[in-house]
Amino acid sequence: MNHLNEEQLVLYYYGERESAGVEEHLDVCDSCRDTYHALQRVLNSVDSLPVPDRPADYEAQVWRAVERQLPRRRVAMKWFAWKPLATAAAMAVLVVAAFLAGRNWRKPGSQIADAQVRERVLLVAVGDHLERSQMVLVELANAGAPEHGSLDISFEQHAAEDLLESNRLYRQTAASAGDTATASLLDELERVLLQIAHSPSAMSEKQLEELRKEIEDRGILLKVKVFGTQVEQRQAAPQAGGASL
Amino acid sequence: MEDSDSLAVARVKAGDGDAYRQLVDRHSRSVFRLAYRMTGNEQDSEDVVQETFLRAYKQLHRYEARSSFSTWLYRIAANYSLDLVRRRKRHGEVALGESSPANEEMPEMIHALPSPAPGPDRLLFSGKVQECVASTLNELSQQERTAFVLRHFEGQSIEEISAALGLSGNAAKHSIFRAVQKLRRALEPLVNQAS
Numbered sequence: 001m002n003h004l005n006e007e008q009l010v011l012y013y014y015g016e017r018e019s020a021g022v023e024e025h026l027d028v029c030d031s032c033r034d035t036y037h038a039l040q041r042v043l044n045s046v047d048s049l050p051v052p053d054r055p056a057d058y059e060a061q062v063w064r065a066v067e068r069q070l071p072r073r074r075v076a077m078k079w080f081a082w083k084p085l086a087t088a089a090a091m092a093v094l095v096v097a098a099f100l101a102g103r104n105w106r107k108p109g110s111q112i113a114d115a116q117v118r119e120r121v122l123l124v125a126v127g128d129h130l131e132r133s134q135m136v137l138v139e140l141a142n143a144g145a146p147e148h149g150s151l152d153i154s155f156e157q158h159a160a161e162d163l164l165e166s167n168r169l170y171r172q173t174a175a176s177a178g179d180t181a182t183a184s185l186l187d188e189l190e191r192v193l194l195q196i197a198h199s200p201s202a203m204s205e206k207q208l209e210e211l212r213k214e215i216e217d218r219g220i221l222l223k224v225k226v227f228g229t230q231v232e233q234r235q236a237a238p239q240a241g242g243a244s245l
Numbered sequence: 246m247e248d249s250d251s252l253a254v255a256r257v258k259a260g261d262g263d264a265y266r267q268l269v270d271r272h273s274r275s276v277f278r279l280a281y282r283m284t285g286n287e288q289d290s291e292d293v294v295q296e297t298f299l300r301a302y303k304q305l306h307r308y309e310a311r312s313s314f315s316t317w318l319y320r321i322a323a324n325y326s327l328d329l330v331r332r333r334k335r336h337g338e339v340a341l342g343e344s345s346p347a348n349e350e351m352p353e354m355i356h357a358l359p360s361p362a363p364g365p366d367r368l369l370f371s372g373k374v375q376e377c378v379a380s381t382l383n384e385l386s387q388q389e390r391t392a393f394v395l396r397h398f399e400g401q402s403i404e405e406i407s408a409a410l411g412l413s414g415n416a417a418k419h420s421i422f423r424a425v426q427k428l429r430r431a432l433e434p435l436v437n438q439a440s
Contacts, residue, residue, distance in 0.1 A: 010425050014396060041436045042429045049378045051281045054274055062273040063266050066298045158306060
């Protein structure tokens with residue numbers, strides 16, 4: 001009879017699937033059973049290794065320590081919330097815009113009314129998009145000096161990547177609707193989002209400063225803010241029309 | 246537990262920051278236990294706990310529910326513990342239970358014996374076993390120690406361990422075998438003495 005080797009016994013001890021047949025062998029082989037019991041005693045004794053007790057409020061202590069260091073929770077959390085929504089919203093806008101374009105093609109007389117509806121659909125969506133973009137830009141503009149030599153901007157990067165997809169769709173829609181002002185702003189925003197998305201996740205102080213300067217030089221944050229305010233005003237004035245959003 | 250973990254993860258991803266606290270509450274003690282078994286040092290284990298939850302939070306968008314949240318979290322904890330122990334070794338620092346004059350004199354683990362307290366002989370014997378387990382674990386290579394801790398204490402499968410360590414299934418298995426062999430060699434005389 002072939003005896004079991006140590007590896008088979010170890011696998012059996014840990015209940016691995018590969019240990020099939022071991023139990024049957026142990027039932028009939030005294031020698032292997034003794035070897036297994038010796039192994040069992042050793043491995044059971046390993047469990048005696050104590051781990052220092054933690055205080056009753058340990059979980060609360062850990063949370064306090066962790067929460068302090070979480071990377072700028074506000075944006076991070078909002079980013080998680082946006083991700084599935086942002087592109088879907090952009091797609092929805094395009095569907096509505098395409099539908100309206102189709103209607104215009106069939107009924108030339110309704111062109112003015114439909115253009116106003118289309119404009120409002122875009123207005124709401126672009127306003128929301130600009131607000132999200134603004135949060136990412138503000139967060140980067142206000143980030144403190146890196147504490148350990150580098151600043152983790154991975155959340156902002158993921159947000160920027162997702163915003164890029166929507167931005168592209170809105171820009172194309174605005175351009176095809178002849179809204180050059182909106183298309184131009186979105187084009188500029190796209191360049192900054194692209195730069196954020198392609199930056200290193202861990203930024204040195206110098207790199208962060210360069211990115212901030214780029215944002216500042218383009219005046220993109222101010223433009224987005226001003227445009228966002230205009231959009232809000234337009235949204236508040238139901239029948240307002242015009243050449244651009 | 247896994248269902249409620251998945252729910253909490255989904256809530257964090259949906260923007261509910263407080264849901265992350267639930268995950269910290271549920272897993273901080275077990276991450277500490279894992280870290281302590283990996284590093285043998287209380288302060289290092291505390292660092293591992295905090296760093297694990299920070300890293301997990303930052304990488305949560307990469308977590309897919311293919312493995313359980315706890316397995317994923319332990320993987321982060323095990324890898325960070327490995328880094329920490331490597332750094333300590335490079336700087337010539339010594340973990341608890343490792344041979345050093347201070348540890349030989351008064352290994353902290355012996356003083357952490359669980360109650361109810363057995364008689365003095367039994368206590369002394371338990372202390373010896375624990376000291377031997379601790380020092381043998383410290384003598385294992387980091388790969389052996391991680392694979393063994395994940396298998397023995399955390400009950401992770403060979404497949405999960407190989408994924409955590411970036412090894413083939415066979416390599417993970419052989420790390421465990423080597424660890425068991427070394428433990429057996431060190432502990433068997435002591436354990437047989439008791440039986």
